[in-house]
Amino acid sequence: MTEVVTYYSSNAKPKEQWLAYAVLPDGSQWLVRCAGETEEIAKGKAIRLYEAERAKFKAQEPELKKDGFTDNNPWPVQGDGRGHHFAGKKWVMNIATREKLRLDEAEAASRVAAGGWAYAGPRTK
Numbered sequence: 001m002t003e004v005v006t007y008y009s010s011n012a013k014p015k016e017q018w019l020a021y022a023v024l025p026d027g028s029q030w031l032v033r034c035a036g037e038t039e040e041i042a043k044g045k046a047i048r049l050y051e052a053e054r055a056k057f058k059a060q061e062p063e064l065k066k067d068g069f070t071d072n073n074p075w076p077v078q079g080d081g082r083g084h085h086f087a088g089k090k091w092v093m094n095i096a097t098r099e100k101l102r103l104d105e106a107e108a109a110s111r112v113a114a115g116g117w118a119y120a121g122p123r124t125k
Contacts, residue, residue: 004046005029006039018042022050091121 003023010017016035020042024030030050036042090108093100094117102121103111111117 002047002050004043006043008039020046022046090119092117093120 005021005023007019008017009019012035015037018036018039018041020034020036020039021032022030032046032049034042034045034049036045086102088105089102090105091100091102092108092111096116100120108117108119112119
C-alpha cells in the first residue's frame with residue numbers, strides 16, 4: 001500500500017484546499033503535488049498517479065537494470081557524469097564566424113586539421 005502525506009490549507013482555492021504527496025520507499029516524499037476538494041480526493045489522486053508511474057518503471061525495469069538503474073539507485077551516473085549523447089564529442093569553433101559546434105572526435109579533428117576551425121569550450125583538449 002502506498003503511503004501518502006496530506007496537507008490542508010484554509011486560504012487556498014476551494015478545489016485545492018487539500019494537497020497530497022506519495023511517500024517513496026526510502027521515506028522521502030515524491031514531490032508531485034496532487035490537489036483536491038477533500039482529503040480523500042487528493043489522496044486518491046496521489047495514489048493513482050504514483051502507482052501508475054511505478055507500474056511504468058516496473059515494466060521498463062529489466063532494460064533499465066542493464067544500465068545500472070535500481071530501486072536504490074534510480075539515477076546512476078554513467079561515464080563522467082555528462083549526458084551520454086555527448087560522449088566522445090568535442091567543441092570546435094570556426095575562427096572567422098565564431099560559430100561553435102559539438103562534433104564527434106574524428107570530425108572535429110578533420111575540421112581542425114583542414115584549417116579554419118579550432119578546439120574550443122570546456123573539457124576540450
